Amino acid sequence: MTVETADSRDPGAHPGEIAGKSGTTFYWPMLLLPKPKRNAMFAIYAFCRQVDDIVDEPGSIDEKRAALAAWREQIRSLYLGGAPTGPVAVALADAIARYHLPRGELEAVIDGMAMDLGTPLRAPSLDTFKVYCRRVAGAVGLLVIRVFDRAEPDTEAFALAVGDALQMTNILRDLEEDARIGRLYLPRELLIRAGITATDPAEVLRHPGLAKVCDTLADMAEARFAEADRLLADWPRRRLWAARAMMMLYRRTLTRLRARGWRDIGQRPRLTKSEKAWITFRCLLGQPPAR
Structure with missing residues (x-):
């Protein structure tokens, strides 16, 4: 991770x-x-x-x-x-x-990290990819939701949706950095659909079909952001304001990744400190900015 x-x-x-x-x-x-x-x-x-x-x-x-x-x-x-x-x-x-x-969620984080021990993850199956995201991101979401608010079916579903979206965004942002240490988190099924049979990270990142894979994963991340939005819609705007701010910050990163495209993946989009602070304050006040 x-x-x-x-x-x-x-x-x-x-x-x-x-x-x-x-x-x-x-x-x-x-x-x-x-x-x-x-x-x-x-x-x-x-x-x-x-x-x-x-x-x-x-x-x-x-x-x-x-x-x-x-x-x-x-x-x-x-x-x-x-x-x-x-x-x-x-x-x-x-x-x-x-x-x-919950102890099980702290242990799940360790389990997720352990998946990168030994042979690095390279083009995992979609099922393995989902397990990985659930452990390294979903588990964190289920921990922090208890700090932000309380654990109930809707808040836990929100935490899992945001966790997936953030982790997928991380993966898209860090493609080159991960490849340097032999890792490739892009799911195998998405690679095959784009005509990519290789699993070597450097070879995959050079393949002309990479953009199709990244667009598909970005769509998956956006769908999870949309699910989180749906769950937030019925709650007061100041409820879960910190989680809302975190989600908005990462959603902007995803938007900028898509605008940059998938050729020069070494150029990571960055949010300025003032932008992070502004979005956070707006969410704290119950006035989240438009995406």
């Missing part, structure tokens, strides 16, 4: 510091939350960063498996009343207690 760059490997780093230095699109929506919610969101974000870095950074497979296993044990211990180790685990323990975060 590719996420925005941050050095979260320092075991003494605090969650707020990790989020602040990351350049994450989500920083402003997290920052403007009330302090308990802000701290919980920083904890969840820092946990995801740390387990992601375990897989992405240099090291042997055995070392990485051991590090993920250590996080599994830390999660298990937190739910049994054990003492947390390090600032991220301390903050996560507080978030678990305060917002009743």
Whole structure:
């Protein structure tokens, strides 16, 4: 899983510091939350960063498996009343207690990261792709919805829809970066429909059929954004304002990816700090801007 760059490997780093230095699109929506919610969101974000870095950074497979296993044990211990180790685990323990975060979703995030261990994911089947998105993004959505609001069928469906849309946008944004480390998350069925039988990332990115694949995946992401919109329609505009801001920021990224096209994929569209802040404040006030 590719996420925005941050050095979260320092075991003494605090969650707020990790989020602040990351350049994450989500920083402003997290920052403007009330302090308990802000701290919980920083904890969840820092946990995801740390387990992601375990897989992405240099090291042997055995070392990485051991590090993920250590996080599994830390999660298990937190739910049994054990003492947390390090600032991220301390903050996560507080978030678990305060917002009743489900253990299974934290473990699902680790399971998703583990899918990139050993042989990198390359043109996974659509079923495997959906499992991956559910673990690395849907699980996060089901955690943060408890911080933002509460867990009920509609809010959980919203969280899963947004998670899918954000992860698909990430994949489209990071095609070249992922290819450099041997990964290709584009589903095999979409490649075959576009006449691409290769699974080597560099070869796929050079193929003239790439644009068709990316357009199809962008359509899938947009459909999940539309589903999230449908669920939001009946709620007050300030309800889930932070999630709404996160969704709007990523939807703009998807729009700009499509406008840029799929030839010069090394040019990643970026939102300015002022744009991120403006969208976030508008959502906080219950006046979200037009897409």
